[in-house]
Amino acid sequence: xxxxxxxxxxxxxxxxxxxxxxxxxxxxxxxxxxxxxxxxxxxxxxxxxxxxxxxxxxxxxxxxxxxxxxxxxxxxxxxxxxxxxxxxxxxxxxxxxxxxxxxxxxxxxxxxxxxxxxxxxxxxxxxxxxxxxxxxxxxxxxxxxxxxxxxxxxxxxxxxxxxxxxxxxxxxxxxxxxxxxxxxxxxxxxxxxxxxxxxxxxxxxxxxxxxxxxxxxxxxxxxxxxxxxxxxxxxxxxxxxxxxxxxxx
Amino acid sequence: xxxxxxxxxxxxxxxxxxxxxxxxxxxxxxxxxxxxxxxxxxxxxxxxxxxxxxxxxxxxxxxxxxxxxxxxxxxxxxxxxxxxxxxxxxxxxxxxxxxxxxxxxxxxxxxxxxxxxxxxxxxxxxxxxxxxxxxxxxxxxxxxxxxxxxxxxxxxxxxxxxxxxxxxxxxxxxxxxxxxxxxxxxxxxxxxxxxxxxxxxxxxxxxxxxxxxxxxxxxxxxxxxxxxxxxxxxxxxxxxxxxxxxxxxxxxxxxxxxxxxxxxxxxxxxxxxxxxxxxxxxxxxxxxxxxxxxxxxx
Numbered sequence: 001x002x003x004x005x006x007x008x009x010x011x012x013x014x015x016x017x018x019x020x021x022x023x024x025x026x027x028x029x030x031x032x033x034x035x036x037x038x039x040x041x042x043x044x045x046x047x048x049x050x051x052x053x054x055x056x057x058x059x060x061x062x063x064x065x066x067x068x069x070x071x072x073x074x075x076x077x078x079x080x081x082x083x084x085x086x087x088x089x090x091x092x093x094x095x096x097x098x099x100x101x102x103x104x105x106x107x108x109x110x111x112x113x114x115x116x117x118x119x120x121x122x123x124x125x126x127x128x129x130x131x132x133x134x135x136x137x138x139x140x141x142x143x144x145x146x147x148x149x150x151x152x153x154x155x156x157x158x159x160x161x162x163x164x165x166x167x168x169x170x171x172x173x174x175x176x177x178x179x180x181x182x183x184x185x186x187x188x189x190x191x192x193x194x195x196x197x198x199x200x201x202x203x204x205x206x207x208x209x210x211x212x213x214x215x216x217x218x219x220x221x222x223x224x225x226x227x228x229x230x231x232x233x234x235x236x237x238x239x240x241x242x243x244x245x246x247x248x249x
Numbered sequence: 250x251x252x253x254x255x256x257x258x259x260x261x262x263x264x265x266x267x268x269x270x271x272x273x274x275x276x277x278x279x280x281x282x283x284x285x286x287x288x289x290x291x292x293x294x295x296x297x298x299x300x301x302x303x304x305x306x307x308x309x310x311x312x313x314x315x316x317x318x319x320x321x322x323x324x325x326x327x328x329x330x331x332x333x334x335x336x337x338x339x340x341x342x343x344x345x346x347x348x349x350x351x352x353x354x355x356x357x358x359x360x361x362x363x364x365x366x367x368x369x370x371x372x373x374x375x376x377x378x379x380x381x382x383x384x385x386x387x388x389x390x391x392x393x394x395x396x397x398x399x400x401x402x403x404x405x406x407x408x409x410x411x412x413x414x415x416x417x418x419x420x421x422x423x424x425x426x427x428x429x430x431x432x433x434x435x436x437x438x439x440x441x442x443x444x445x446x447x448x449x450x451x452x453x454x455x456x457x458x459x460x461x462x463x464x465x466x467x468x469x470x471x472x473x474x475x476x477x478x479x480x481x482x483x484x485x486x487x488x489x490x491x492x493x494x495x496x497x498x499x500x501x502x503x504x505x506x507x508x509x510x511x512x513x514x515x516x517x518x519x520x521x522x523x524x525x526x527x528x529x530x531x532x533x534x535x536x537x538x539x540x541x542x543x544x545x546x547x
Contacts, residue, residue: 007359007360010356010359014345014348014352014356017347017348017352018345018347018348021347021383022346022347078343080343081343081344082339082341082342082343083342083343083344083345085309085339085342086337086339086342086343086344086399088309089307089308089309089332089335089337089339090332090357090360090403091329091332091333091360091361091403092360093329245309
């Protein structure tokens, strides 16, 4: 019988297989941010400054959609379908299960970031990321933060039918506020305060410094602290509130 | 707890089990002992506490009070050792939409120290032809067979079946019964819940009738009686010369039959359609559950 680590690897491979077999999930994970990038890129193509702002914004959104959105959907679906409960009744260690699930999300994020970086180089005249190590650190911290928040948020969603409404009610406002404040030099003060307190804008700023040569970025440590705090908050509720089965009404 | 773990000790031992949800008492003092190799049925209406009891034994729920031993373990501790030795068919358990039965069984097999062969389990569950079909394209009956197969892949000693045939058409039920019989033939201990009388009668070596969180009667289905032991009722029925159906209830069918046949012979008549029957499980069930009805069925 395999040990916990190879069980995690097996779970990861299963998650990968299931991911690619579900075209709509693959669409939301990969195509949507890329369409966004292509559409906005076409509109902004006249201004290199705008393109320099666009690329890390889309990268940040990709981190959020491949972790927060994808995990909230998955967990709610698997919980409602009874898959989680079934797994709970087997000797598969909980850590092996979540290890595989998390590694799957990390893979999607990494693929997505690679595609965004490549698109930036090929279409938007933005070179290879100047600070690869910083990029890796921010992507990893962002993944942990938004994955934990996604699992925690899944606990709030009552059923699968309402998942899209719940997820978008959080995802879209955060994306818009963060994009707007990150891009604008004249954003109202209260919006700036909100965006600075949420984890996405600090992530985008960190990614900006890492991905775009010469980009001005504020303190990485401040950004990592905000993302880290949200991550700790997410992890606490992800673990504490986790439910393996649909609550019976 | 019960410390001894041997081949002869009971597979499941439950004493004074209680489970309370807030103010509602789902299980109110259940005692059962399931022998190894036995098919034990928990029979009762919806809301009787069957699933709560089984899910406590499976380790899904914590009990409020009482003693529980499953293969010598306390299931509330959720030890790997215990979970490797049991198989669970939930009342409704889902599976990934895009997985095939063969892939699911291979994956599940990796959780266990000594799994059965995937092909063998596919055959046993009647899934060989659908082994490479995505689960979303399987019928309800085929998905249920996959539930059986996944519960079986780890070669468990003890299998929990929670309402295994609810919602099945008659043909699918027969097929599921065949699978359960073949599990019994493999020497597995099976704890089965059902609200179908014929299912309990067909499959179970012993049945406990459960209602409102209590056991009303317990024993082999054909020996169950709503009356005290020794006072078992027999029903003697026949058609008289006028074609009318006559029924007698008696504790002493020997004497009654002797009288009836002697009188009939004296009249030169035959007792058409003469039968002597013990009360069926259905009679017992209806009598017992009717006697305690009036409580809410929740």
